Structure formats: C-alpha cells, structure tokens
Amino acid sequence: MKYRLIRTISGRGQEPGQFTEMLRGIAVDTDGRVFAVGDTAVRVFQADGSLLRTWSTSSPGYCIAVARNGHVYVGLAGQIEIYEGNGTLIGAWRDEQHLGLVTAIGFADTSVLAADANARCIRRLDPSGKLLNTIGDDNRRSGFLIPNGVIDFAVDRKGVIHTANPGCHRVERFAIDGTRLGHFGRFDGQDPSGFPGCCNPTNVAVDDRGRIFVTEKAGPRAKVYDSDGTLLSVVADSQFELACKNMDLAVDSQGQVYVVDTVKLQILVFAPQAEPVAAGNTAAPSEGDESR
Amino acid sequence: MSEGLTRREAMGHAARGLAAIGLGVTAFHLIRKADGQIVWQLDHGRCVNSRLGAVGVNTCNLCTSECVVAQSAVRAVNDFSKCGRCYICPAYYNVTSAVDESGLPSEKLCPRDAITRTMIGDADPEDPANNFYEYVIDETKCDGCGKCVMGCKEPAGLGSIRLAVRHDLCVDCNRCAIAMACPDDAFTQASVEEAFERLETKGGT
Ligand code: SF4
Ligand code: SF4
Ligand code: SF4
Numbered sequence: 001m002k003y004r005l006i007r008t009i010s011g012r013g014q015e016p017g018q019f020t021e022m023l024r025g026i027a028v029d030t031d032g033r034v035f036a037v038g039d040t041a042v043r044v045f046q047a048d049g050s051l052l053r054t055w056s057t058s059s060p061g062y063c064i065a066v067a068r069n070g071h072v073y074v075g076l077a078g079q080i081e082i083y084e085g086n087g088t089l090i091g092a093w094r095d096e097q098h099l100g101l102v103t104a105i106g107f108a109d110t111s112v113l114a115a116d117a118n119a120r121c122i123r124r125l126d127p128s129g130k131l132l133n134t135i136g137d138d139n140r141r142s143g144f145l146i147p148n149g150v151i152d153f154a155v156d157r158k159g160v161i162h163t164a165n166p167g168c169h170r171v172e173r174f175a176i177d178g179t180r181l182g183h184f185g186r187f188d189g190q191d192p193s194g195f196p197g198c199c200n201p202t203n204v205a206v207d208d209r210g211r212i213f214v215t216e217k218a219g220p221r222a223k224v225y226d227s228d229g230t231l232l233s234v235v236a237d238s239q240f241e242l243a244c245k246n247m248d249l250a251v252d253s254q255g256q257v258y259v260v261d262t263v264k265l266q267i268l269v270f271a272p273q274a275e276p277v278a279a280g281n282t283a284a285p286s287e288g289d290e291s292r
Numbered sequence: 293m294s295e296g297l298t299r300r301e302a303m304g305h306a307a308r309g310l311a312a313i314g315l316g317v318t319a320f321h322l323i324r325k326a327d328g329q330i331v332w333q334l335d336h337g338r339c340v341n342s343r344l345g346a347v348g349v350n351t352c353n354l355c356t357s358e359c360v361v362a363q364s365a366v367r368a369v370n371d372f373s374k375c376g377r378c379y380i381c382p383a384y385y386n387v388t389s390a391v392d393e394s395g396l397p398s399e400k401l402c403p404r405d406a407i408t409r410t411m412i413g414d415a416d417p418e419d420p421a422n423n424f425y426e427y428v429i430d431e432t433k434c435d436g437c438g439k440c441v442m443g444c445k446e447p448a449g450l451g452s453i454r455l456a457v458r459h460d461l462c463v464d465c466n467r468c469a470i471a472m473a474c475p476d477d478a479f480t481q482a483s484v485e486e487a488f489e490r491l492e493t494k495g496g497t
Contacts, residue, residue, distance in 0.1 A: 140416040141423070147376030147450060167379055168421040187380055187395060187421075189387045197387050198378040198449055218347075218382070218448035242347040245447035 003235045003270040009049040012265040017051035023265040025063035028250045037061035055087030065105035075102025093129035103150040108159040115151035135178040154206040166199035184229025193231035207251040217245035321459035336454040338478035341438040351442040358473045365462035366436035374452035377424035382448045383440035406433035
C-alpha cells in the first residue's frame with residue numbers, strides 16, 4: 001500500500017492556528033477533528049484543517065488524547081489536565097511522583113493510561129486519577145529505554161497496549177495489568193522493516209484493524225506494520241525535515257495518517273492510495289481467486 | 293569562589309567535578325596555563341559537527357588536517373552527563389552498515405578505533421538490548437576527525453560527544469591554522485579564566 005500527502009495543518013508562526021516553539025502531541029477524534037498540543041496551548045482543527053478553537057494549558061503540553069465521552073486529556077510535567085471538548089477545564093490530576101512527565105495518554109476499559117517519561121513506565125489510573133498499577137517497569141532496567149526522552153504508546157480495540165521501546169528497537173505489548181504479551185522489532189539500518197539508529201521507533205499509533213503505525217527519527221520516517229509485526233508500507237519519509245524527532249502520529253477511521261513535523265510544527269496528513277492494477281492483470285477474478 | 297580558596301584551588305575543585313562528566317582532562321590542562329594566558333578554544337555550538345540543526349551535511353575534518361600538531365591538538369570528548377548509554381550508539385557504530393549475526397551493525401564509525409564500548413550496571417544477559425553501555429574515547433588514538441561528533445548529534449544521538457582543544461597538546465600558535473580554515477568561525481581566543489568558565493557553564497572550550 002502506498003500513501004500520499006493530501007493536506008498539511010498548522011505550522012510555525014504567530015497566526016491563531018499555528019505554534020511558535022513546540023508541537024508535541026496530536027489526536028484525532030471519531031469525527032475526524034484534529035487536536036494538537038504544543039507551546040502552552042491546545043488547538044482543535046476541523047477535518048479540512050481549518051481552526052475550530054484554541055485554549056491555553058497551564059504549562060507546556062507534551063501529549064493529548066480524546067476519550068470516548070469527548071473529554072480531552074493533556075499530559076504535562078507533573079500532571080494531567082482534563083477539558084471538555086469546548087476547552088473548559090474540568091479537572092487536573094497532580095502527582096509529581098507518578099506523573100513526572102506525561103508524554104502519552106490512552107484509555108482501556110475504564111482506566112486512563114499515562115506514560116511517565118521521568119520514571120520510564122506507564123501508569124494505569126482509575127477514572128478519578130487514582131493509581132492502580134504500573135506497566136513496563138518490571139525488567140532489569142526498571143523501565144523502557146528512552147534516550148529520546150519520551151514514551152509513546154497506543155491502545156488497540158482489544159485493550160492491548162503497544163509501546164515504543166526505542167532503546168531496544170522494538171514495539172512491546174502489554175495487558176493493562178502489566179502482563180507482557182510479546183514484542184516485535186529489531187535493529188536494522190538498511191532493511192526498512194527493522195528500526196534504525198540508536199533508538200527507534202519513537203512514537204506509535206494503532207488503527208481499528210490493529211495495524212501498528214510508527215515514526216522514527218534520524219532519518220524521519222513513518223511506517224505501518226500489521227498486527228504481528230510484518231512491515232506493510234513506508235507511509236512517508238522524504239516529506240519531513242531531517243532534524244525531526246519524537247514525531248507524534250495518529251490514525252483516523254478512514255486510515256488517514258497524521259504525522260507531526262516537529263521542525264515545521266506542522267501536521268502532515270497522508271491518505272492510503274489504491275494500488276494501481278498491474279498491466280496484464282485486468283481480467284475479472286475467477287471463482288476461488290484469493291482477492292475476492 | 294569560597295573564602296580562603298585561591299583561584300587555582302577553586303579551579304582545581306571545579307575540575308574534579310568536570311572529570312566526572314569526562315571534561316576533567318581539558319580542565320586540568322587549562323589550570324596549568326599561566327594566569328591571563330590567551331588560549332584557543334573551540335565553540336561546539338558553532339562547529340558544524342556539533343551545531344544543532346546542521347543535519348544531513350558532511351562531517352568537517354579540518355581540525356585534523358589543518359592543525360600544526362601531528363595528529364591534531366583537537367580531540368573528541370564524551371560528556372557522560374549527557375550520554376544516553378545506548379545499546380546501539382550512532383557514534384560508535386556505522387548504523388547504516390549491514391547487520392551482523394548478533395544483530396548489531398557490522399562496522400564501527402571511528403577510523404582509528406578510538407572508542408571502546410562496555411556494558412555497565414546490572415546486565416540482562418538474556419536481553420542484551422535491554423542494557424546500558426558506556427562509550428569511552430581513547431584520546432591517544434583520536435585525531436579529532438569529528439565523525440563520532442556528527443554521529444552523536446541530535447536527532448541521531450544526544451549530542452554528548454564534541455570536539456575540544458587539548459591544552460596540553462596545543463602549542464598556542466599566534467595564528468591558529470584551524471581558526472584560519474574553519475568555515476564556521478568556531479575557533480576563538482579567550483583567557484584561561486574565560487575558557488575555564490566556559491567549560492564549567494557550557495561544557496566546552
Ligand atoms: S574546522 Fe571548524 S567546523 Fe571544522 S571541525 Fe574544526 S571547529 Fe568544526
Ligand atoms: S573524532 Fe574521529 S578519531 Fe576521534 S574518536 Fe571520534 S571518530 Fe574516532
Ligand atoms: S593553535 Fe596551533 S596547535 Fe593549537 S589547535 Fe590551533 S593550529 Fe593546532
């Protein structure tokens with residue numbers, strides 16, 4: 001499968017829909033609205049990229065997630081802030097010890113999951129923000145290896161957590177109670193199915209079909225794997241600024257992939273393209289043909 | 293400066309702190325210079341090999357080729373306080389080389405084999421990828437070619453390796469040959485005291 005760039009959203013600048021210094025996290029809700037956090041602001045865009053609304057966060061935001069009920073969760077240093085979809089602040093969970101630097105948020109069952117990059121693990125919280133258990137710290141290095149400074153994860157429809165462990169060059173899977181369910185990935189600086197450089201992948205997203213999307217740094221690249229870790233496609237590479245790192249990404253219900261260019265402070269939207277039918281292969285499929 | 297401490301004693305105290313982050317050799321040789329002496333220093337914020345944002349450009353090796361000292365008075369230094377102790381260090385390995393049978397890059401980056409890689413801490417023998425590694429530069433082998441510096445620069449690494457003038461090797465030319473050739477004006481002059489302060493506050497000379 002191939003992807004093509006269909007749209008860019010936001011960018012570096014002083015306009016209301018732009019960011020001046022940082023664009024760190026994005027999320028896409030079920031209606032295709034794009035939520036972006038950076039600087040000390042949340043900006044919400046319509047699916048066509050036009051700015052819908054914007055509001056301030058109390059300090060620089062590191063990640064953003066939209067819950068099924070439409071509440072918007074923003075991860076910051078030492079806390080999570082919770083907003084109505086219109087930007088009204090409805091809560092803040094402050095916990096310097098367990099939410100040292102929140103770089104990813106997800107939802108599974110009734111739990112809220114938050115990556116704490118300071119402690120190199122994921123916290124599972126109940127709906128009131130109370131700590132239930134910690135995920136990913138039960139190895140000899142007491143957590144994920146993140147020389148890149150962030151932990152990113154995504155939760156699939158079955159509630160499985162897919163986490164980037166960049167220092168180990170793999171994506172690791174966990175149940176919400178912390179049980180390790182396996183991993184895929186290996187270092188390879190030549191074969192695109194592997195993860196190159198010192199520490200990749202850096203960011204992860206999962207779509208409704210369980211496909212796993214990742215981004216890498218140095219050189220910046222977005223890729224998609226099937227649920228067992230087989231590379232399906234390189235979504236994009238040459239479109240990003242070379243100095244990009246920790247490029248957050250999201251996938252919408254139509255399979256469109258949203259990737260942050262952390263240098264241009266822009267969201268690039270890629271759509272899957274139908275494969276062209278190969279010449280000489282235009283006959284109607286016969287009965288029993290696998291493609292049917 | 294603490295009361296009762298001479299300038300040299302204070303600098304010596306600070307140098308011991310810098311040693312812990314791999315910059316002690318530079319600091320100790322600065323102390324041995326005369327008060328007020330002018331020295332050449334390398335601004336790693338300007339040098340193309342370490343300057344942030346200069347990505348996808350060629351490594352500059354003029355510090356090696358231009359210095360009047362054989363093997364150059366410029367050497368690479370690893371600031372351990374910034375090093376990520378990665379399993380696969382892009383300054384140690386040529387990360388674009390083919391993978392060998394152990395799953396690691398088959399080639400090293402340093403042309404003089406001046407960097408050693410040692411597993412540290414409580415090792416995980418079943419999962420070598422899940423360990424920290426220390427990378428130490430043997431300055432007697434290094435000629436300041438800058439390859440590891442470029443390899444370690446963000447976003448590939450954490451930018452913990454940079455080039456520095458070794459003040460025991462530098463002969464303090466009136467007109468530094470590197471300064472004359474440097475395309476980035478990264479070589480500047482400073483008093484010993486200024487150079488030391490810069491080392492303490494910015495981690496480099
Ligand atoms: S000549 Fe200048 S740019 Fe080149 S390596 Fe030396 S300091 Fe860096
Ligand atoms: S500067 Fe060149 S010679 Fe020195 S350690 Fe780095 S790669 Fe090796
Ligand atoms: S002053 Fe002379 S010895 Fe020192 S770095 Fe420059 S050329 Fe080399």
